[in-house]
Amino acid sequence: MSLPSSLALGSLRVDTPVVLAPMAGITNAAYRRLCAEQGAGLYVCEMITSRGLVEGDQHTRDMLVFDELETTRSVQLYGTDPVYVGKAAEILCAEYGVAHIDLNFGCPVPKVTRKGGGGALPWKRGLLGRILEHAVAAATPYDVPVTMKTRKGIDEDHLTYLDAGRIAQEAGAAAIALHGRTVAQAYSGEADWDAIGELAASVDIPVLGNGDIWEAADAVRMVEQTGAAGVVVGRGCLGRPWLFRDLAAAFGGEQVETLPTLGEVAAMMRRHAELLCQHMGEERGCKEFRKHVSWYLKGFAAGGQMRRSLGLVDSLAALDALLAELDPDEAFPASELGAPRGRQGSPRSKVVLPEGWLDETDGLGCVLAEDADSGTGG
Template identity: 65%
Template structure:
């Protein structure tokens, strides 16, 4: 990735509310790769929003420090990258053109933006130019397009390559698909054939063997892992083993999962410097960690309502440490699995692909999605 070797070729996808410094450190303890922080909005960074500044936190020794930016205005995006470079906030910048949520697409951002190819080109080129003096690589992450009638990934990939990006990541779904159905790995293979820069594949990597199948199917240079690691940070150990041609896979007992949950909470407390805030953040992970294990509803509910580390320890002690990993959950989707839906766009957005005007009020003031 620019001057940074990524070995194994595995990237943790930025996920709002998930990929904070604690979760990234937990994943890194299992395996190497590139771990991207939560999405940071360009306007919040430029305006020095305190919450956004706190989100730009990296663990000691976390290299390269990877930061994802969301922006719709080329000038603001350039300024944000200039700040990142001048203040040494990150070693790598990823640009978000893949988010499908309505509050983003209705402003022309995320997966809606590549349709306006001239605006897309201005944003990417400005970011690359601003990052170049410090040798900070810029990458883009995108989807296939708005829907099957408005595909953008080929044009966007070629534009990004021409602008000087270090790599392109493609999620094999349209914005209209959201997180439904199956990812189109053929589109990733198509893009790989058309570009000279590295292409990373994203979508439906639930197990390490899925990553190997994707690379075999697409010829991609690496994989981007999102929902597959929710409640399973040890997936990165599996991925490291897979890329070494080692068939070993981690199948933790419930006692080992409990130890990982304890470690996750500990890292959150260190990061948040508030036990209550850390426990509140931890709650969302409980169901993912316990997926498939025979744990009673009452204990699950109480774990998902913890407010202190002592409370967590007491509840974890009630789990059966010898309970084996539920192998039947392997390969199953995790996290969001919604239905296809309408993509909300600014008025007249589809009328012209060459309109480079920035939609009024397009910038989001809050980071994290």
């Protein structure tokens, strides 16, 4: 099969069928700009909560920051109440000029599933449909497409992805992204790409595949294997924003595998820190940068003391001095190619759910709590 060269989400056209997955504390405006500088795609803001946005929570509003060059604003929205989700979608369209809204039905974090949110919610088919319908109705007057991200199900005995695809299509969603793991798996084990293919074959709306895309070749293989319309990339780009350069080339028909020297990686680290400081101020920007150091240096020979010093950096001048000590000619560690990045962990013996959650699948009568700071990505 020929590879898709672009992605259509309703009236929104994405030049490369690649989406940066929203990741809490990672995909802020600076990181999205950094990735966008590497290659075309859709770059999604870290997840915000619908209730927090509707009620004017300052922390929620502070997360809705966009870079001056971010022409296509994309936001992932979390919510468990159809009315709040609809109101939040309207605020995003009317006040923030977003071009795309993604709904999170994939988060596996216990504090989210405990309240019936994230990856637990699609078990309630009726509630899922109502939330999607409210979001689509609110966004339609602004010609903003609504998509959803989900997982295979709660566990292997409680799968939801095929029903979720049907419901998304019926509600008017522009696409559905499937992470090929259950909530119980979290980020452990291997993603089930066959499930992505099964979903793609069962619906008429675009299906985006997510899970275990560590290199551009993985994305190509996933699309060829599943028939997905595009891919969603999360952990694979941690400390490797140039992956989007490789992905853009791959979907353009080229075979590219960027192997930057340590000097080139150091330049990328400096650019990342600079963008963070531009958006947050130098002190906070440098603090935010610290979490990325281990990802950038993964596999390189930089010693423990250097890593510790970089993990305490508090100014761009201090960062410059430390980066200057790295060997600019050190080759990229080939052993890291294709290797998992970011959190992995172990599967959960039991997913934390509201009492009686699995007793019925409608959910329209249930009232769910929603924290203003819940969750991460899916």
